[in-house]
Amino acid sequence: MIGYKVVLKLDKPIPMTNDGMHRKRYDEQIQEQIENGISDFNEAHIRKSVVFIFCDNRNTLWLGVIIDEQISIDEVMADIFRRTKLKGSCTTQEVVISAIDRYSHDAYRSRFDYERAFVAEFFLDRADEILEKIARPCTLAALKKRASFGLYDKDLLPELERIVQPRAVDGAKGHPVHYILRVSSKKICSDLVSVLFKNGRLRSARFSIIDSNKSPKRGYEFKNDFASYYGVAKGSTVVVEVNKLAEQSDNYSTSDILSKSLFDLIKMHSRDVLTVFLIPPELDRIAQQIKNSLPELTFVEINERPVSNGDAKKVLRAYCKKDSLKADNDLLKMVAKDTSYNAENLRKMYDTWYANALKTKVYPQYAGFKKNIEIAKDKTPQGSAYEKLKEMIGLEKVKQVIEQAVTYSKMQKLLADRGMPNAKRVMHMVFTGNPGTAKTTVARLFAQILKDNEVLSVGDLIECGRSDLVGMYVGWTAVQVKAMFKKAKGSVLFIDEAYSLVDEKNGSFGDEAINTIVQEMENCREDMVVIFAGYPKQMNEFISRNPGLRSRISFYVDFDNYSPDELFDITKLIAKNNGFKLADDTCETLLPIFENAIGSGDFGNGRFARNLVEQAQLAQSVRLSTLDFDSLSGDDLVTLCAQDFSQINTGIRLEENRKQRIGFSKVV
Numbered sequence: 151m152i153g154y155k156v157v158l159k160l161d162k163p164i165p166m167t168n169d170g171m172h173r174k175r176y177d178e179q180i181q182e183q184i185e186n187g188i189s190d191f192n193e194a195h196i197r198k199s200v201v202f203i204f205c206d207n208r209n210t211l212w213l214g215v216i217i218d219e220q221i222s223i224d225e226v227m228a229d230i231f232r233r234t235k236l237k238g239s240c241t242t243q244e245v246v247i248s249a250i251d252r253y254s255h256d257a258y259r260s261r262f263d264y265e266r267a268f269v270a271e272f273f274l275d276r277a278d279e280i281l282e283k284i285a286r287p288c289t290l291a292a293l294k295k296r297a298s299f300g301l302y303d304k305d306l307l308p309e310l311e312r313i314v315q316p317r318a319v320d321g322a323k324g325h326p327v328h329y330i331l332r333v334s335s336k337k338i339c340s341d342l343v344s345v346l347f348k349n350g351r352l353r354s355a356r357f358s359i360i361d362s363n364k365s366p367k368r369g370y371e372f373k374n375d376f377a378s379y380y381g382v383a384k385g386s387t388v389v390v391e392v393n394k395l396a397e398q399s400d401n402y403s404t405s406d407i408l409s410k411s412l413f414d415l416i417k418m419h420s421r422d423v424l425t426v427f428l429i430p431p432e433l434d435r436i437a438q439q440i441k442n443s444l445p446e447l448t449f450v451e452i453n454e455r456p457v458s459n460g461d462a463k464k465v466l467r468a469y470c471k472k473d474s475l476k477a478d479n480d481l482l483k484m485v486a487k488d489t490s491y492n493a494e495n496l497r498k499m500y501d502t503w504y505a506n507a508l509k510t511k512v513y514p515q516y517a518g519f520k521k522n523i524e525i526a527k528d529k530t531p532q533g534s535a536y537e538k539l540k541e542m543i544g545l546e547k548v549k550q551v552i553e554q555a556v557t558y559s560k561m562q563k564l565l566a567d568r569g570m571p572n573a574k575r576v577m578h579m580v581f582t583g584n585p586g587t588a589k590t591t592v593a594r595l596f597a598q599i600l601k602d603n604e605v606l607s608v609g610d611l612i613e614c615g616r617s618d619l620v621g622m623y624v625g626w627t628a629v630q631v632k633a634m635f636k637k638a639k640g641s642v643l644f645i646d647e648a649y650s651l652v653d654e655k656n657g658s659f660g661d662e663a664i665n666t667i668v669q670e671m672e673n674c675r676e677d678m679v680v681i682f683a684g685y686p687k688q689m690n691e692f693i694s695r696n697p698g699l700r701s702r703i704s705f706y707v708d709f710d711n712y713s714p715d716e717l718f719d720i721t722k723l724i725a726k727n728n729g730f731k732l733a734d735d736t737c738e739t740l741l742p743i744f745e746n747a748i749g750s751g752d753f754g755n756g757r758f759a760r761n762l763v764e765q766a767q768l769a770q771s772v773r774l775s776t777l778d779f780d781s782l783s784g785d786d787l788v789t790l791c792a793q794d795f796s797q798i799n800t801g802i803r804l805e806e807n808r809k810q811r812i813g814f815s816k817v818v
Contacts, residue, residue: 151382152354153250154223156213160238163208176261184211185262187234191226195219201230204256214253215242218384220323244355246282247382280379281359285343293341299465300335301493305452306342313349324421325351328447330440332431333454334494339389339428346387352424354386360407361391380415380423387424392436408436413443420447431456431492456490465493469500475507533602535595543723544716548592551707552599555579558704559605576675576704577605580693581683583709586755589683590644592709597642600679607677608640616650619663627659631666640677648682649692661696668698675702712755714744720759725790728763733791740795766794 165177184203192200198219205212215226223242231237290310297303331338339357347355358379379388392407416425429436431454441449457465462485463477470477481503485491491499509516539549555577577600581589594611601609614634621627635643645667653660671680682689682699686708693699712720718740722732740762747758770790774782 151216151218151247151384152223152356152386153245153247154213154215154217155243155245155249155253156215156223156227156240157243158211158213158227158236158238158240160209160211160236162237166208181262184234184236187236188230188262190233191229199226201226202254202257203260203262204253206260206262211236212253214250214257216247216250244284246284246356248280248282280382281361283340283357283359285340285347285355285357287348288341288344290345293345296335296337296341299468299493299497300333300338300454301457301465302331302333302335302338302452302454304455306338309450309452310345313345313351317350325424326448327450328416328420328424329426330437330449330451331426331428332433332437333428333452334431334492335454336391336428338452339426342426343387343424346424352385352387357387357389357426358383359389359391360412361393376412376415380419383419383423385422387426389426389428392427392429392433408439408443416444417446454493456492457496458490459485459487462491462496465496466500466503469496469504473504475504475511480506533599535598535602539592539595539599542588542592543719544710544712545588545592548707548709551579551705552596555596555705556599556603556605559600559603576702578671578675578680578703579682579705579707580689580703581681581707581709582686582689584685584711584755586757587709587711588756589709590646593642593644593681593683596681597679600642606640606642606679610638610641611644612638612641613644613646615646616660616663619645619651619667620659627662628666631663631670635670635674635678638678639674642679642681644681644683647684647688649684649688652692652695664696664699668696668702671702711748712744712759714741714748717744717747717755717759720756721763724760724763725766728767730763730767730788730790733789735792736790736795739792743795762795762798763790765798766790769794769798 164180166174167177168174188201188203192202199215199217199221201213201215203211204214213230215223217223217226227240227242293310294303294307297306329342331342339359343352343355343357346352360376360379390407390412416423427437427440427449437451463482466481466485467477470481481500484499484503509519536552539545539552542549559577581593583589590611590613597606597609597611600606612634618634619627619631621630651660651663667680682692682703684692693703718737721740725732743762767790773794774786
């Protein structure tokens with residue numbers, strides 16, 4: 151199926167008549183002649199091709215055309231001229247099918263009426279939300295140069311020689327080969343389609359893109375989605391873009407996009423539709439899976455080769471030559487010895503150098519200005535949230551991790567800009583600790599710190615649990631997980647008691663939730679942090695359930711129990727926040743309580759301290775009620791003494807003391 155925009159210049163203007171109300175309109179006889187001619191064409195080609203006028207004036211008609219049969223646009227327009235008896239010249243431009251959809255809406259505002267013959271809806275209803283592009287014409291020399299920069303010239307150049315050779319048998323139709331492109335640049339898709347179209351191997355320069363990063367993930371939805379792409383692709387190309395989610399280190403699954411539904415459609419349409427798989431260079435297994443699933447077809451593979459040392463510097467010098475600059479030591483020393491680079495790495499490396507060269511070599515008057523990244527990298531974490539974190543009692547390990555995470559993010563940005571391979575801004579975390587160890591409080595502060603330091607764009611804390619992620623029915627779980635990740639875009643997604651997702655039976659809804667979480671973690675790593683939180687033992691079992699989780703987590707943060715001294719400081723803080731203070735004699739009473747509590751199996755850390763303060767306030771009220779109220783000073787009313795704490799039944803079991811640490815804010 152091919153779409154065209156046609157501009158028809160008339161040799162003679164359309165005659166105008168007066169309708170009796172001082173308004174001009176087209177001569178009815180000429181208008182009917184044009185309408186009948188186009189209607190006759192549409193009826194003769196019903197459900198195969200369609201022509202309609204979507205804009206007009208006396209000298210020019212703008213036509214939308216869809217062709218879904220073995221005729222050319224020149225043949226269509228010759229037939230239109232014959233049926234309408236119009237004379238003139240026309241220019242044709244191939245357009246995407248979605249553009250034809252827009253033209254069809256404009257047709258109803260035209261002065262021509264084709265309601266009974268306009269049958270384009272059959273085509274347009276099948277083109278919803280399809281990503282389409284028209285390959286731009288390119289010279290062979292330009293294509294070869296891009297291939298050289300893209301590091302896939304060794305495979306592409308021999309294929310170009312085969313493409314330009316004419317067919318040996320006239321009349322035969324179909325595609326002798328399809329393509330697997332293992333390259334990092336998407337530009338090759340347009341270039342390849344352009345060359346195939348120019349040499350008569352394709353009837354259309356349009357290509358539709360199935361993006362595995364955006365397509366639906368449930369099987370039945372995929373089937374319908376694929377059918378839409380191939381339903382409008384006759385005579386053109388479908389590019390299946392498989393991203394890195396297609397291969398996971400845990401071997402649990404490949405991408406849903408590479409399904410039997412897709413392979414069946416490729417085989418069904420292999421003569422009429424060219425299929426091109428675009429996959430990252432490192433996914434060897436996916437390329438083999440495609441060939442194994444389509445044994446009837448022949449694939450030409452075009453691979454991007456890695457380069458190092460001298461070859462990498464040769465590419466950088468070629469970039470400099472193209473921009474009329476000379477490569478200097480600052481550029482060439484960016485290439486590390488014995489390190490492999492792909493085309494994207496080298497392009498980023500060159501762009502970083504070129505941005506600096508513009509202000510030092512081309513416009514030296516700006517050489518004294520620092521780059522923003524140089525200014526930012528020297529800064530320690532900023533903001534009120536970071537100050538609050540530093541003031542918290544304990545949490546020494548946690549504070550170190552927060553600083554490391556922010557520094558890590560900045561350095562990864564620097565490395566990515568320098569074109570270093572495998573530079574990733576991944577900061578997903580696991581928080582493990584007993585009850586009351588401030589995991590949620592720290593997560594909330596961490597989210598704000600990341601926002602304050604421009605690591606995250608929103609910086610909210612989105613809390614969720616099993617009920618928010620696991621659906622009640624088949625097919626619901628993946629949808630709920632994706633919705634939660636969408637809600638947490640730019641923020642921190644805090645999954646509390648994450649081990650509750652683990653079910654006793656493998657392949658359950660919980661496993662579906664975990665698998666989807668793993669995919670979304672990879673997909674959203676640039677502007678989102680996922681924190682899994684829970685008790686230490688259960689969290690270890692959770693991480694072990696899906697090996698893909700472990701490879702996607704950058705930081706493991708242990709929230710230790712408080713020491714008795716830290717618990718005493720927390721108690722003072724809680725009392726202060728409640729409008730009270732502790733008497734000097736409370737320390738001797740509280741420290742033994744905390745020493746015993748730490749060894750208890752149901753010890754609640756900060757929650758335990760909060761409960762002590764609340765019970766001490768009750769005990770103080772009872773104590774004060776026995777005294778002469780008028781004789782009490784203001785200090786008496788707001789002071790909790792040792793007697794108030796000594797009468798509390800803590801309900802804990804005496805066990806072996808364990809001295810560990812966590813945090814709250816200090817009282818000064």
